[in-house]
Amino acid sequence: xxxxxxxxxxxxxxxxxxxxxxxxxxxxxxxxxxxxxxxxxxxxxxxxxxxxxxxxxxxxxxxxxxxxxxxxxxxxxxxxxxxxxxxxxxxxxxxxxxxxxxxxxxxxxxxxxxxxxxxxxxxxxxxxxxxxxxxxxxxxxx
Amino acid sequence: xxxxxxxxxxxxxxxxxxxxxxxxxxxxxxxxxxxxxxxxxxxxxxxxxxxxxxxxxxxxxxxxxxxxxxxxxxxxxxxxxxxxxxxxxxxxxxxxxxxxxxxxxxxxxxxxxxxxxxxxxxxxxxxxxxxxxxxxxxxxxx
Amino acid sequence: xxxxxxxxxxxxxxxxxxxxxxxxxxxxxxxxxxxxxxxxxxxxxxxxxxxxxxxxxxxxxxxxxxxxxxxxxxxxxxxxxxxxxxxxxxxxxxxxxxxxxxxxxxxxxxxxxxxxxxxxxxxxxxxxxxxxxxxxxxxxxx
Amino acid sequence: xxxxxxxxxxxxxxxxxxxxxxxxxxxxxxxxxxxxxxxxxxxxxxxxxxxxxxxxxxxxxxxxxxxxxxxxxxxxxxxxxxxxxxxxxxxxxxxxxxxxxxxxxxxxxxxxxxxxxxxxxxxxxxxxxxxxxxxxxxxxxx
Numbered sequence: 001x002x003x004x005x006x007x008x009x010x011x012x013x014x015x016x017x018x019x020x021x022x023x024x025x026x027x028x029x030x031x032x033x034x035x036x037x038x039x040x041x042x043x044x045x046x047x048x049x050x051x052x053x054x055x056x057x058x059x060x061x062x063x064x065x066x067x068x069x070x071x072x073x074x075x076x077x078x079x080x081x082x083x084x085x086x087x088x089x090x091x092x093x094x095x096x097x098x099x100x101x102x103x104x105x106x107x108x109x110x111x112x113x114x115x116x117x118x119x120x121x122x123x124x125x126x127x128x129x130x131x132x133x134x135x136x137x138x139x140x141x142x
Numbered sequence: 143x144x145x146x147x148x149x150x151x152x153x154x155x156x157x158x159x160x161x162x163x164x165x166x167x168x169x170x171x172x173x174x175x176x177x178x179x180x181x182x183x184x185x186x187x188x189x190x191x192x193x194x195x196x197x198x199x200x201x202x203x204x205x206x207x208x209x210x211x212x213x214x215x216x217x218x219x220x221x222x223x224x225x226x227x228x229x230x231x232x233x234x235x236x237x238x239x240x241x242x243x244x245x246x247x248x249x250x251x252x253x254x255x256x257x258x259x260x261x262x263x264x265x266x267x268x269x270x271x272x273x274x275x276x277x278x279x280x281x282x283x284x
Numbered sequence: 285x286x287x288x289x290x291x292x293x294x295x296x297x298x299x300x301x302x303x304x305x306x307x308x309x310x311x312x313x314x315x316x317x318x319x320x321x322x323x324x325x326x327x328x329x330x331x332x333x334x335x336x337x338x339x340x341x342x343x344x345x346x347x348x349x350x351x352x353x354x355x356x357x358x359x360x361x362x363x364x365x366x367x368x369x370x371x372x373x374x375x376x377x378x379x380x381x382x383x384x385x386x387x388x389x390x391x392x393x394x395x396x397x398x399x400x401x402x403x404x405x406x407x408x409x410x411x412x413x414x415x416x417x418x419x420x421x422x423x424x425x426x
Numbered sequence: 427x428x429x430x431x432x433x434x435x436x437x438x439x440x441x442x443x444x445x446x447x448x449x450x451x452x453x454x455x456x457x458x459x460x461x462x463x464x465x466x467x468x469x470x471x472x473x474x475x476x477x478x479x480x481x482x483x484x485x486x487x488x489x490x491x492x493x494x495x496x497x498x499x500x501x502x503x504x505x506x507x508x509x510x511x512x513x514x515x516x517x518x519x520x521x522x523x524x525x526x527x528x529x530x531x532x533x534x535x536x537x538x539x540x541x542x543x544x545x546x547x548x549x550x551x552x553x554x555x556x557x558x559x560x561x562x563x564x565x566x567x568x
Contacts (some may be wrong), residue, residue, distance in 0.1 A: 304455050304457065307445060307446060307449075307450070307451070309450075310450045315446065361450060365524075
């Protein structure tokens, strides 16, 4: 019987590489992938009801405390890339997302991960899952 | 007798062109000059006591309502450019700044202007000069 | 009889305001509108066959020599804004575009204009319309 | 006897947090730390003769293939932060840098690491240390 925790929730979104996101080498500057991850995470959030604005309406923000990025191939100006954003379930009061970015030929160009914690309205770190997040997980069947 | 209003208050600051500020043509992307203008304006503000944080401490913000930019020559990665920021006096409740950016050879690469209005703590437009700004002008002799 | 030159060619595209495009005041930082103008101009270019990549394939680039921007209302995080990009015909070897940005309630938030010149493959300024541009105008009926 | 490889080469530089680098929460957006790492790495490069432009003059570029970032405290608008950039020696044909960013109170706000590989003028991955890099290491006593 598969564990509930193993359930993978993903969302696929698209970004179009902007001229200003490329550098003198003609490829996307590596730091912009952090923006693409956020684009993917927010698209996931809008789809699954857990975007920045929805968290804020519940009185929480969720700053990134850790991020990593591994580059395999470049993206170029005009490329329409695909981002697969996957929620990684964890018992801790954290939100973990993994990202895979694919170029127009469906080759994997980049992978990454971000970890977010929850702050309450006073900016204090929350050590147990906020209710809205616990309910969201239940609603998602994880 | 020179008019008080003709007095020019300027400040000269430096910026170093970042790799990510250049584009696939190897030159600074035009939109980044708006950032350089802000760098110049904030350097002026820190020097002359009228920076964003000093305005905020007085209960005001001053959003840009107009900006323009004229490009004559490109800047390139690694260039250390000079920004001359000049306050343009006006009877209206506005802050007007002019900018001239020079390349390492002291050639004029770009000119521009920004106009700011004042909003109070409720975000309402202020139609007469805020007291702190009036006092600042007097202190500056304009 | 209406003049050919009066014909207006426009394109309407959308942008979604990113978290990082907003500032501590919760509104889009003014410099980002220059990026939105470019987004609109490139969407126009892809629609009408005169994008950056299409110009480059013809051996030309078209740097911005002038831009201006007037702000009337703010945009906020999450807003899906509409950009109307209009080509302004001119006899000179220039590309002039006007921009109007509307918020989700269809209120005008910002207007602007950019002027581009043409450089050939040696980076030299071109004083007469490049053939591809002349042909494009004819194809567009202007 | 201490190993040559253990020698640590560092450089300390400063950055001033820009208004546009902060987000609606009033703190630096996490993605901007990747830019600060690059600022630190380039300051290191200029100091120690291994900057982007110096590599390019030797016929090489060194794209980032991996980056990571861990956030402990926020930076705010106007903060003048300190970046300690440390070269991590490795036998592989790679450049590895570690970063520590400190706030004005000298508290550690962020740590990170980047890994770069070398590409030759044809964009091909170089599997052994380029000569200029080998010589640079020797000159640095590592």
